Amino acid sequence: MCGIIGYIGKRQASPILLDGLRRLEYRGYDSAGMALSNGHGLEVIRRAGRIENLRKAVAEINPRGEVGISHTRWATHGAPTDANAHPHKDESGKLAVVHNGVIENYQQLRDWLKGEGHTFSSETDTEVLAHLIGFEYDGSTETDPIQRLVGAVQTALPRVKGTYGIAVIHEDAPSVIVGARLGSPLVVGLGEGEHYLASDVSAIVTHTKDVVYLNDYDVVTISRTGYDVQHVEGGAARVTVSRVDFTEDEAEKGDFPHFMLKEIYEQPNSIRNAIRGRLSKDEGTAILGGLQMTQQELRQVDRIILSACGTACHAGMVGEYLIESLARIPTEVEIASEFRYRNVPTTKDTLQIVISQSGETIDTLAALREAKRKGLKCLGIVNNVASTIARETDGGIYIHAGPEIGVAATKSFTSQVAVMTLLGLLFGRIHHLSSTDGLELIDELEAIPDKISQILAQADHIKQIAEKYAHVEGMLFMGRLNNYPVALEGALKMKEISYIYASGHPSAELKHGVIALVKPELPSVFIAPHDAVFEKNISNIEEVKARKGPVIAVATEGHPNIEKVADDVIYIPRCPSSLSPLLTVIPLQLLSYYVAVARGCDVDKPRNLAKSVTVE
Numbered sequence: 240m241c242g243i244i245g246y247i248g249k250r251q252a253s254p255i256l257l258d259g260l261r262r263l264e265y266r267g268y269d270s271a272g273m274a275l276s277n278g279h280g281l282e283v284i285r286r287a288g289r290i291e292n293l294r295k296a297v298a299e300i301n302p303r304g305e306v307g308i309s310h311t312r313w314a315t316h317g318a319p320t321d322a323n324a325h326p327h328k329d330e331s332g333k334l335a336v337v338h339n340g341v342i343e344n345y346q347q348l349r350d351w352l353k354g355e356g357h358t359f360s361s362e363t364d365t366e367v368l369a370h371l372i373g374f375e376y377d378g379s380t381e382t383d384p385i386q387r388l389v390g391a392v393q394t395a396l397p398r399v400k401g402t403y404g405i406a407v408i409h410e411d412a413p414s415v416i417v418g419a420r421l422g423s424p425l426v427v428g429l430g431e432g433e434h435y436l437a438s439d440v441s442a443i444v445t446h447t448k449d450v451v452y453l454n455d456y457d458v459v460t461i462s463r464t465g466y467d468v469q470h471v472e473g474g475a476a477r478v479t480v481s482r483v484d485f486t487e488d489e490a491e492k493g494d495f496p497h498f499m500l501k502e503i504y505e506q507p508n509s510i511r512n513a514i515r516g517r518l519s520k521d522e523g524t525a526i527l528g529g530l531q532m533t534q535q536e537l538r539q540v541d542r543i544i545l546s547a548c549g550t551a552c553h554a555g556m557v558g559e560y561l562i563e564s565l566a567r568i569p570t571e572v573e574i575a576s577e578f579r580y581r582n583v584p585t586t587k588d589t590l591q592i593v594i595s596q597s598g599e600t601i602d603t604l605a606a607l608r609e610a611k612r613k614g615l616k617c618l619g620i621v622n623n624v625a626s627t628i629a630r631e632t633d634g635g636i637y638i639h640a641g642p643e644i645g646v647a648a649t650k651s652f653t654s655q656v657a658v659m660t661l662l663g664l665l666f667g668r669i670h671h672l673s674s675t676d677g678l679e680l681i682d683e684l685e686a687i688p689d690k691i692s693q694i695l696a697q698a699d700h701i702k703q704i705a706e707k708y709a710h711v712e713g714m715l716f717m718g719r720l721n722n723y724p725v726a727l728e729g730a731l732k733m734k735e736i737s738y739i740y741a742s743g744h745p746s747a748e749l750k751h752g753v754i755a756l757v758k759p760e761l762p763s764v765f766i767a768p769h770d771a772v773f774e775k776n777i778s779n780i781e782e783v784k785a786r787k788g789p790v791i792a793v794a795t796e797g798h799p800n801i802e803k804v805a806d807d808v809i810y811i812p813r814c815p816s817s818l819s820p821l822l823t824v825i826p827l828q829l830l831s832y833y834v835a836v837a838r839g840c841d842v843d844k845p846r847n848l849a850k851s852v853t854v855e
């Protein structure tokens with residue numbers, strides 16, 4: 240949610256900032272802006288709309304400056320207008336701030352600052368933050384302006400309730416950028432004679448691979464020649480330099496028209512990466528060293544709570560089926576935003592597992608912190624190895640899916656399901672699962688990537704189906720057992736990128752209300768692989784057809800009879816029913832993608848959304 244990039248060095252800042260913003264655009268894209276410092280004051284350029292609008296303005300104005308901060312916004316307070324776009328200035332007009340997060344007590348602070356004679360030109364919480372830091376900045380003394388700016392940030396931030404990742408520049412201190420974080424990610428990029436500040440390494444990975452991930456309550460000062468990290472209350476903070484492990488190519492679309500399509504096609508490989516080196520054929524089990532748990536601790540686990548949001552939550556629901564069926568450990572999924580405010584009963588041996596692609600989703604992070612507060616052992620299933628969730632969990636499993644840039648999550652879902660299969664296998668083998676059954680599952684899991692490639696080879700067929708239904712106003716998604724979460728996921732994908740209203744249901748729930756919606760203009764997508772409830776699904780399809788509802792079925796090859804009841808069929812290769820979500824979700828991803836393209840939607844940047852939801 241919102242992207243920040245700052246640069247200080249020997250080069251002109253604006254092209255670097257624009258390129259970084261382009262890479263961060265998935266975090267928010269309703270307005271963008273930059274502030275440059277050139278020793279003669281601050282130049283601020285802000286534009287509502289996409290970064291392209293800012294780029295055009297910068298091309299016209301040609302601002303100069305080797306120091307700058309910039310921002311792409313996902314609006315929280317105030318509409319996406321030029322006036323609400325970041326950076327925001329303080330009362331003096333000499334200080335500028337970009338901010339990712341939410342200042343919850345901004346109204347009180349604003350009222351108080353107004354009483355102190357401050358005037359505001361936007362509706363944002365960020366402008367209040369700029370004024371607050373400006374208020375604390377003592378411009379009346381001869382002391383070092385850098386120290387005064389850092390001091391002002393350190394004095395202002397403890398007065399703030401909420402979350403922030405910020406970058407601040409001041410006319411009086413043109414040789415530094417000051418940053419700080421609490422709850423919103425911020426990373427320092429280290430270069431030769433230049434430094435960067437960004438909310439995500441993808442913004443700076445073309446310039447440097449050496450980075451420092453800031454922790455909550457850190458305040459950093461970057462200059463051309465160095466950086467200094469302090470605690471917000473003073474004193475040096477702990478600093479670790481890390482090496483970024485992905486290349487800029489991974490964060491580019493390549494020959495694909497959209498990141499989403501690229502990421503859908505990456506799934507055979509991303510699943511291979513998720514399971515590589517984690518399977519023991521000798522023992523018919525999984526090897527998951529990152530859990531940081533002894534055999535004894537694993538054996539004692541008597542309950543598992545999976546917490547996540549959105550697509551990761553749907554993956555968790557598939558995980559619940561996998562873990563319960565393979566290991567017979569009671570497992571439940573708690574939507575992270577609910578878990579954090581509920582008082583879920585736990586046992587002393589309950590294991591909490593949070594699932595998050597970004598590792599920065601604020602609700603998931605809050606669920607993790609709540610579970611830790613209650614003394615639970617907490618693991619993470621995370622993609623972003625440098626994320627806050629990855630750092631705050633006791634252990635976990637990285638999914639190694641590589642950067643996922645498309646706002647619609649695709650490869651992270653299948654990789655999350657793949658590693659939960661490993662987890663189910665590990666727990667299963669500790670309890671009652673035989674090594675033969677374990678080995679069989681391993682063989683089937685290893686065969687999944689090639690089967691996904693076979694489904695991807697049907698993309699043209701799926702595209703034709705998508706174009707046939709692209710005009711509809713709504714769609715139903717039906718599935719049973721472990722394909723019920725896939726129905727939810729199919730509906731989420733359809734909604735978020737094509738803006739077609741869609742809902743997912745357990746197929747048998749149809750006749751308890753949803754069937755009232757069925758009509759010729761409302762297609763239903765049935766996920767009906769050949770499993771224990773296949774015949775039941777066929778009956779549900781018949782019920783829809785009897786009411787003239789069109790049906791698209793996702794079915795297992797070798798069962799052509801389904802063509803007698805469904806209008807359109809997409810076949811998946813055979814696989815054990817426990818693994819079928821890894822296959823059934825692929826046609827649904829492609830279906831939503833091609834529907835969105837046919838409707839002319841901006842697939843990678845759906846309206847109102849952002850990739851990483853770092854506000855509550």
Ligand code: M6R
Pocket residue numbers: 548549550551594595596597598599600603646647648649731732735850851852
């Ligand atoms: O980064 P996370 O996995 O924690 O993100 C969770 C959700 O915000 C995310 O899955 C969201 O629902 C996607 N836009 C779905 O495509």
